Amino acid sequence: xxxxxxxxxxxxxxxxxxxxxxxxxxxxxxxxxxxxxxxxxxxxxxxxxxxxxxxxxxxxxxxxxxxxxxxxxxxxxxxxxxxxxxxxxxxxxxxxxxxxxxxxxxxxxxxxxxxxxxxxxxxxxxxxxxxxxxxxxxxxxxxxxxxxxxxxxxxxxxxxxxxxxxxxxxxxxxxxxxxxxxxxxxxxxxxxxxxxxxxxxxxxxxxxxxxxxxxxxxxxxxxxxxxxxxxxxxxxxxxxxxxxxxxxxxxxxxxxxxxxxxxxxxxxxxxxxxxxxxxxxxxxxxxxxxxxxxxxxxxxxxxxxxxxxxxxxxxxxxxxxxxxxxxxxxxxxxxxxxxxxxxxxxxxxxxxxxxxxxxxxxxxxxxxxxxxxxxxxxxxxxxxxxxxxxxxxxxxxxxxxxxxxxxxxxxxxxxxxxxxxxxxxxxxxxxxxxxxxxxxxxxxxxxxxxx
Numbered sequence: 001x002x003x004x005x006x007x008x009x010x011x012x013x014x015x016x017x018x019x020x021x022x023x024x025x026x027x028x029x030x031x032x033x034x035x036x037x038x039x040x041x042x043x044x045x046x047x048x049x050x051x052x053x054x055x056x057x058x059x060x061x062x063x064x065x066x067x068x069x070x071x072x073x074x075x076x077x078x079x080x081x082x083x084x085x086x087x088x089x090x091x092x093x094x095x096x097x098x099x100x101x102x103x104x105x106x107x108x109x110x111x112x113x114x115x116x117x118x119x120x121x122x123x124x125x126x127x128x129x130x131x132x133x134x135x136x137x138x139x140x141x142x143x144x145x146x147x148x149x150x151x152x153x154x155x156x157x158x159x160x161x162x163x164x165x166x167x168x169x170x171x172x173x174x175x176x177x178x179x180x181x182x183x184x185x186x187x188x189x190x191x192x193x194x195x196x197x198x199x200x201x202x203x204x205x206x207x208x209x210x211x212x213x214x215x216x217x218x219x220x221x222x223x224x225x226x227x228x229x230x231x232x233x234x235x236x237x238x239x240x241x242x243x244x245x246x247x248x249x250x251x252x253x254x255x256x257x258x259x260x261x262x263x264x265x266x267x268x269x270x271x272x273x274x275x276x277x278x279x280x281x282x283x284x285x286x287x288x289x290x291x292x293x294x295x296x297x298x299x300x301x302x303x304x305x306x307x308x309x310x311x312x313x314x315x316x317x318x319x320x321x322x323x324x325x326x327x328x329x330x331x332x333x334x335x336x337x338x339x340x341x342x343x344x345x346x347x348x349x350x351x352x353x354x355x356x357x358x359x360x361x362x363x364x365x366x367x368x369x370x371x372x373x374x375x376x377x378x379x380x381x382x383x384x385x386x387x388x389x390x391x392x393x394x395x396x397x398x399x400x401x402x403x404x405x406x407x408x409x410x411x412x413x414x415x416x417x418x419x420x421x422x423x424x425x426x427x428x429x430x431x432x433x434x435x436x437x438x439x440x441x442x443x444x445x446x447x448x449x450x451x
Contacts, residue, residue: 049062050294051294051297051298052297052298053300057248057249057251057252057302058252058297060249060252060253060256061252061255061256061297061302062256063256064252064253064255064256064257064260065256065259065260065263066260067256067260068256068257068258068259068260068261068264069260069263069264070264071260071264072097072260072261072263072264072265072268073264073268075096075097075100076096076097076264076268076272079093079096080093080096083324086324089324089326090272090273090275090276091273091276091323092323092324092325092326093272093273093324094269094272094273094276094277094323095319095320095323095324096320096324097261097264097265097268098265098316098320099316099317099320099321099324100261101257101258101261101313102313102314102316102317102320103313103317104254104257105254105257105258105309105310105313106310106311106313106314106317107310108250108253108254108257108306108309108310109254109306109309109310109311110310248303250306251302251303251305251306252302254302254305254306254309254310255293255296255297255302255305258289258293258305258309259290259293262286262287262289262290263286263290265277265282265286266282266283266286269282280373280376281377285373292366293305311341311345312341312342312345312346314337314341315334315337315338315340315341315342318330318333318334318337319334319338322334331385334381335378335381335382335385338374338377338378338381339378342374342377342378343371343374343375343378346367346370346371346374347371350364350367350368350371
């Protein structure tokens with residue numbers, strides 16, 4: 001009997017649970033709250049397109065892609081019409097759209113340049129939104145926009161642990177006085193950590209100068225709460241994470257134009273200069289950065305592209321102009337700016353992201369790939385530069401040898417002319433001598449016959 005009850009008990013429990021779940025589902029489906037939740041979820045799904053929220057800035061981003069794509073055709077054929085020499089210089093023609101894109105990226109990024117934007121917005125009284133969230137979390141862009149804070153912290157601590165009263169009282173003004181006599185110099189140099197303390201004081205004084213802190217000589221009266229750290233002490237160089245990034249019209253215009261450029265360059269290149277579109281620097285580059293911008297847009301971080309987008313394109317302007325107009329090409333500015341902005345700048349940001357901050361793995365991977373790609377391009381350019389240098393030296397050597405041969409042939413021809421002239425003179429002299437001797441002999445014969 002107990003066994004039967006034990007057997008029936010679970011069965012009744014399962015049936016009751018199923019019946020209860022059915023009743024709950026029927027009640028929930030008919031409730032107004034559930035209907036509102038379903039409608040809200042449907043509205044949220046319809047409010048996104050390809051992962052993008054339907055915000056005004058994202059709509060502007062999409063429209064910019066379409067306009068920029070067709071603008072590539074206008075720019076390309078206009079440049080070709082103004083400069084017909086591109087018909088023979090297809091390599092230069094392939095760099096027209098890249099040159100226009102680099103100029104646009106540099107212009108739009110300058111509008112978000114921290115040092116320029118902070119004083120401008122402060123004078124206008126506009127509020128700036130920072131990269132740090134309400135909970136104190138740091139965004140990816142805020143992490144990568146820190147430049148050399150580890151050096152700044154090291155300089156602040158260098159020699160600061162010295163407890164010597166003598167070293168604490170020494171300044172740069174009385175340092176020469178302390179070293180003016182042998183006795184005072186011995187006392188100063190005998191102190192422990194003297195050089196370290198003096199070096200720390202010098203670095204701290206150096207970073208306090210306006211030229212190193214990038215701060216204006218007269219700070220504006222209106223300043224945002226996040227600006228003072230950026231404007232003083234050299235804590236940030238070039239960009240400020242506290243004032244950067246923020247979603248703006250410029251970020252939508254920059255990213256939209258760049259995606260339109262990538263698509264237009266591939267289409268026009270397939271039509272006119274397919275032999276000058278490489279796999280790494282062409283197709284993979286354009287597709288990768290299009291995917292990257294799409295990922296940033298899905299997370300509402302298009303402005304991350306403003307951190308280094310225009311700065312990295314400084315070297316591209318010199319490279320593209322050199323291909324478009326070979327007579328303006330110079331082998332100094334492009335490698336110099338390329339190493340400065342694409343290797344040194346990206347390397348420093350990568351160093352800070354890896355060693356000094358809790359950085360997302362995805363961001364570190366992107367900067368690592370960009371750094372390796374830039375090193376590959378720089379090495380490829382140096383190889384081409386060596387190849388062109390050897391070719392130019394070989395052509396110069398061949399030209400010098402040809403000129404030397406011409407000079408030798410010219411000197412030999414002069415010698416031949418002189419020799420032929422001397423032979424002619426000898427022949428004429430011999431002929432004249434023979435003629436004179438013949439006449440003399442005839443006269444002798446006539447004289448003998450008369451006698």
